[in-house]
Amino acid sequence: xxxxxxPFTFRATQIFVAAVEAQSVTRAAHRLGISxxxxxxxxxxLEAALGTKLIERTARQFRLTAAxxxxxxxxxxxLDDVSAAKARLVMADQxxxxxxxxxxxxxxxxxxxxxxLLKLTKAYPNAGFTLSSGASHENHEALSTRAVDLMLAVxxxxxxxxxxxxxxxxxxxxxxxxxxxxxxxxGLKAAPFVRYAGDLQIGRQIEAQLRRSHAQPPAGFEFSSNxxxxxxxxxLGGWAITTALAFCGTPRAAxxxxxxxxxxxxxxxVLALHAxxxxxxxxxxxxxEDIRDCLQERIVDKAAExxxxxxxxxxxxx
Numbered sequence: 268x269x270x271x272x273x274p275f276t277f278r279a280t281q282i283f284v285a286a287v288e289a290q291s292v293t294r295a296a297h298r299l300g301i302s303x304x305x306x307x308x309x310x311x312x313l314e315a316a317l318g319t320k321l322i323e324r325t326a327r328q329f330r331l332t333a334a335x336x337x338x339x340x341x342x343x344x345x346l347d348d349v350s351a352a353k354a355r356l357v358m359a360d361q362x363x364x365x366x367x368x369x370x371x372x373x374x375x376x377x378x379x380x381x382x383x384l385l386k387l388t389k390a391y392p393n394a395g396f397t398l399s400s401g402a403s404h405e406n407h408e409a410l411s412t413r414a415v416d417l418m419l420a421v422x423x424x425x426x427x428x429x430x431x432x433x434x435x436x437x438x439x440x441x442x443x444x445x446x447x448x449x450x451x452x453x454g455l456k457a458a459p460f461v462r463y464a465g466d467l468q469i470g471r472q473i474e475a476q477l478r479r480s481h482a483q484p485p486a487g488f489e490f491s492s493n494x495x496x497x498x499x500x501x502x503l504g505g506w507a508i509t510t511a512l513a514f515c516g517t518p519r520a521a522x523x524x525x526x527x528x529x530x531x532x533x534x535x536x537v538l539a540l541h542a543x544x545x546x547x548x549x550x551x552x553x554x555x556e557d558i559r560d561c562l563q564e565r566i567v568d569k570a571a572e573x574x575x576x577x578x579x580x581x582x583x584x585x
Contacts, residue, residue: 272315273315273316274316275313275316275317276312276313279309279310279312280313280346281299282306282309282310282313283309283313283321283322283338283342284339284413285298285299285306285413286306286322286329287331287335288412288413290329292307292310292329298412310324317334319334320334320335321334321338346413346546347546348545350546351545351546354547354549354550355548356393357391357550358553360391360393364394365394365395366394366397367394367417367547367550368397368398368415369399369415369416369417370398370399370400370401370405370406370409370417370418370419371398371399371400371401371418371419372401372402372406372419372538373493373513374493374510374512374516374517375516376400376516377517377518378516378565378566379516379558382561382564382565383557383561384398386560387557390553391550399415402468402491404466404468406418407420410430410541413543416542416547417542417554418540419435419540420539421536421537421538429543429544430543430544431541431544431551432540433542433551433555434537434539434584435539435555435562435583436562436567436583437537437581437582438510438511438535439511439534440472440473440508440509440535441508441509441529441574441577442506442507442526442527442528443497443500443507443508443509443524443526443527444458444507444527445500445501445505445525447504448506450506450527452530455530458503458505458506459484459487459503459505460484460487460505460507461488461500461505461506461507462474462496463490463507463509464490464491467491469509469513469536472534472536473508476531476534477508479531479532480532482530482531488503493513493514493516493520494517494519497509497514497517497519497523498523500524501523508529510536511570511574511581514574515566515569515573515574521573526573528576533580535580537584540555559585562583567581567583
């Protein structure tokens, strides 16, 4: 009798992992760029190939069965192993082509992203690179759910076994003020303070340092983008706290505000490239080397003239 059991496929495994991590057929479909019916069909095909139910899914419930829970980690490992194998082929200049999805941060968009991607394209002609920008916590979520392969983020990831981290840049905080404001203690007390939004990591880090220094200004405007923060600071004749990278990497920032030393004890953050452990082989380390070179040339070297008070505090981490 002919075997009517459907074949086990890599694609069906990919659909299963996406559905579990997204906790939704619809969200998994959006991430994979396919229709929800294709996700449902892929799950049904995988369950038929394995001969067991993996997910209980109804209009109100989406949960793994006992068999699904047992299969999840081997399925994730299969995806990681295939990604690592494809990365080795790309680095050896062999086919097949591979697309690497990167989540970056706003501070790099205008100055570093383009030369970095061009450098990567020349080094790895068989690889394609797609890039999206978001806050660091959003990029971490995208990496944890496999929506991206790599992320550039700051101070959001502890030492966890499923992430490889490649530190890139030490980014000190600076005070920025309207060109018409003299940033003395009395001048700052009398001028409005413009904040980053409280749901951003950078906003929380600044507020924590202000609390520790007993120097919290009253509530005022909050913004989620560097450009908006600098524009409002200039418009109000006020001040804000940001980072050297945000100031140097934001177009027209120096026309809107002036950078000064902090009025509270110095603090900084670290920018790093993160990848799921074992998924891309040596590729993340090579990519980290390339972005360090671009940052050094496009931002850090020039910052020595624009922000001399930082001395060696703003530096590449090798």
